[in-house]
Amino acid sequence: MARYWDDDTVYTQPSAAELRRKAKESLQMARSRGRKYEPIVARTRRGEVCTSWWGQAWCRNLEKYADYASRLDRGRGYVRSGTVVDLKIHDGRVLAKVQGRRKTPYNVEIKIGRLSEESVQCIVSRCSARIDSMEKLVSGEFPEELKDIFTLEGGLFPTPREISFSCSCPDWAVMCKHVAAVMYGIGIRFDENPFYFFRLRGIDVDRFINVALESKVEQMLKNADIKSDRIIDGDSLSELFGVI
C-alpha cells in the first residue's frame, strides 16, 4: 500500500475498493439530502477511457500537452474507481465532486476560456456546409468528417492556456488526481452527448442547429432550382427529338 507525506502526517493511499465504497456512501448521503448528483460511470477497464471517437480525441488532445501528460495518468484509474460522484457541464465551466481519502468529496472546478465570436461563426459555418452530416449531428452523433472543427486551431478543443482549474484538496496547486479524474470524466460525459462540447465552449446549441437547418433549407431550395432548370419544355423537346 502506497504512503505519502502531507503536512507532517502520514496518510495511507486509499485502495480502489475503498474509494468505491466511500463514493457509494457519498452518493447515498447526497440522495438522502435531496441533492441531485450526476456520477461518471466509466465503460472501459483498460486502454481508452472514452468509447466515442470524439471523447477519445478529447483525451488525446489533453495528453499531448507535456505539462499535463504525467499528471493525467493518475486520473484514469481514479475515474474508473467511480470517484467522480458528480459532474455538471455549464457554459465555460465544469463543476464536479470527487471522492478522495476524506469522507466528504472534494470540489473541483475547471474553467475553459470562451471562444471568440469569430471562431464560433467559423465552427457553425463549417458544420453547416456539410449538410449530409447534419442529420447525424442533430441525432446526437458526431460524424467523423467533422473532426477538424474540434482539432483545428480555434476549434472546440481548448489549449492549456485556455484551461484553469482548482480543487479543494490539500495538493491542488499542481494538477491533482481529482482534477485529472474530472478531465477524463468530461470525455465520458461527451461520449454520452457530444453537444456538451458546444455548451462547454459557450456555443448556444439551439442557435447552432437553427443556423445549420436554415442552411440546409437554402441548399434544398437551390437543388430544387437546379432541377426545375433541367425540366425540358415542349419546344426543347421537339428540338431534341426533331419532332415537326
Ligand SMILES: [Zn+2]
Ligand atoms: Zn485535488
